[in-house]
Amino acid sequence: MSLKQLKPTESELEILRVLWERGEATVRDVHEELSKTKDAGYTTTLKLMQIMHEKGMVKRDESSKTHKYAPLLSREKTQKQFVGKMIDTLFQGSSSQLVMQALGNHKASKEELDEIQKLIDNLKQQ
Amino acid sequence: MSLKQLKPTESELEILRVLWERGEATVRDVHEELSKTKDAGYTTTLKLMQIMHEKGMVKRDESSKTHKYAPLLSREKTQKQFVGKMIDTLFQGSSSQLVMQALGNHKASKEELDEIQKLIDNLKQQ
DNA sequence: CATTGTATACGACTTGTTTCGTATCAAAAA
DNA sequence: TTTTTGATACGAAACAAGTCGTATACAATG
Numbered sequence: 671m672s673l674k675q676l677k678p679t680e681s682e683l684e685i686l687r688v689l690w691e692r693g694e695a696t697v698r699d700v701h702e703e704l705s706k707t708k709d710a711g712y713t714t715t716l717k718l719m720q721i722m723h724e725k726g727m728v729k730r731d732e733s734s735k736t737h738k739y740a741p742l743l744s745r746e747k748t749q750k751q752f753v754g755k756m757i758d759t760l761f762q763g764s765s766s767q768l769v770m771q772a773l774g775n776h777k778a779s780k781e782e783l784d785e786i787q788k789l790i791d792n793l794k795q796q
Numbered sequence: 797m798s799l800k801q802l803k804p805t806e807s808e809l810e811i812l813r814v815l816w817e818r819g820e821a822t823v824r825d826v827h828e829e830l831s832k833t834k835d836a837g838y839t840t841t842l843k844l845m846q847i848m849h850e851k852g853m854v855k856r857d858e859s860s861k862t863h864k865y866a867p868l869l870s871r872e873k874t875q876k877q878f879v880g881k882m883i884d885t886l887f888q889g890s891s892s893q894l895v896m897q898a899l900g901n902h903k904a905s906k907e908e909l910d911e912i913q914k915l916i917d918n919l920k921q922q
Numbered sequence: 923c924a925t926t927g928t929a930t931a932c933g934a935c936t937t938g939t940t941t942c943g944t945a946t947c948a949a950a951a952a
Numbered sequence: 953t954t955t956t957t958g959a960t961a962c963g964a965a966a967c968a969a970g971t972c973g974t975a976t977a978c979a980a981t982g
Contacts, residue, residue, distance in 0.1 A: 679969065683885050697929085714971050716930070721969095735929060735978070749886050749897050756882065757902055759809050760875050765898045766908035771875050772891045772898075773915055776883055782892035783916050789899055790909050790916075805939065823959085840941050842960070847939090861948065861959060 676727055676743060677751070681718055684708070686748070689728065689741040696736050802853055802869060803877070807844055810834070812874070815854065815867040822862050 678686055688700045695703075701715040719739055722728045731738040753768070761767040778786075804812055814826045821829075827841040845865055848854045857864040879894070887893040904912075 681970070687885060710970080711972055713930090713973080717932085717972085718970075720931080737930080745886075749894075750901055752882060752886055753894070753897050754902065756878060757898065759813060760871075760878060764904075764908070765902035766904040766912055768875075768879070768898050769895050769904075769912055770915060771879050772883065772894050773912070773919065775876055775879070776891035778890075778892040778895075778919070780920060782890070783920055786892055786895055786899070787913065787916055789896060790913055793899065793904070794906060794909055807940070836940080837942060839943080839960095843942085843962090844940075846961080863960080 676725060678722075678727065678743065678748065682722055682727065683748075685715070685718060685722065686727070686741055686743065686745075689739060690745045694731075694738050694740045696738060698736075700739070802851060804853065804869065804874065808848055808853065809874075811841070811844060811848065812853070812867055812869065812871075815865060816871045820857075820864050820866045822864055824862075826865070 684704060685700055688703045689695055692699065697712070697716045697719055700719065701712050704710070704715060719728065723730050723739070727741070727743055728739045729742050731740070757763060757765050757768055761771075773786075810830060811826055814829045815821055818825065823838070823842045823845055826845065827838050830836070830841060845854065849856050849865070853867070853869055854865045855868050857866070883889060883891055883894055887897075899912075
């Protein structure tokens with residue numbers, strides 16, 4: 671029953687994105703942030719966050735009237751989970767194919783490329 | 797109304813995976829392949845593939861009693877779609893972060909690493 | 923104290939996905 | 953020709969996600 675297999679939905683990921691960024695946020699914080707790109711009512715966001723709380727994805731500080739939410743899933747674990755799944759179903763198990771896709775279609779700065787190169791050098795040494 | 801915005805579900809991706817691999821397959825082919833890792837009845841797979849046909853995700857050759865299905869979404873386009881989405885929602889828009897994640901957690905062979913290195917060299921030149 | 927504004931709780935509706943039972947059809951086997 | 957086998961079609965149930973209306977609580981303000 672660990673957190674490992676909790677798989678956030680699309681909307682839950684959007685909320686988590688905000689929580690990861692801020693560390694902690696109220697429903698209104700999150701809702702305002704999401705409103706920039708999406709239009710759903712306040713109670714929709716509220717309900718979603720309540721459900722996430724039930725599922726154990728976020729923790730809730732109820733000490734004041736206005737609850738504060740914080741993520742329980744780490745960004746890293748979640749990234750790992752999704753990347754793994756994606757490599758399996760979409761890239762025939764080959765991480766390098768995913769890498770080529772990502773680098774080929776989405777620009778990265780010279781600095782980022784340098785960093786990746788460093789990582790590759792490291793991996794090759796082992 | 798292009799194919800661009802068709803977003804395959806989890807189950808649809810599994811079916812597409814088989815179709816991409818084989819180029820063309822019957823419902824039974826697909827179902828047998830999926831049975832290895834999943835247990836759902838034959839008619840479930842059938843229905844799913846019929847719906848995919850309605851949605852325009854696959855084409856269907858009905859010239860013989862046993863229909864043959866083939867993908868209409870390309871693997872590349874679909875990969876691109878999902879990778880893009882993922883970079884946005886999970887990697888703050890940074891492709892290199894996704895790359896680091898993928899390389900860090902999932903082994904790649906020396907040959908693959910070489911290939912990636914070549915790609916990076918190319919990208920740097922521009 | 924009454925009103926207003928801002929919260930949470932909760933139930934219910936809508937839409938989409940997955941599942942499967944059953945009907946039907948056609949070709950191959952008996 | 954009758955039966956059996958293997959295929960598609962189709963409807964409906966089960967489930968899940970997302971949406972929102974409304975009830976209710978409470979504190980700040982008038």
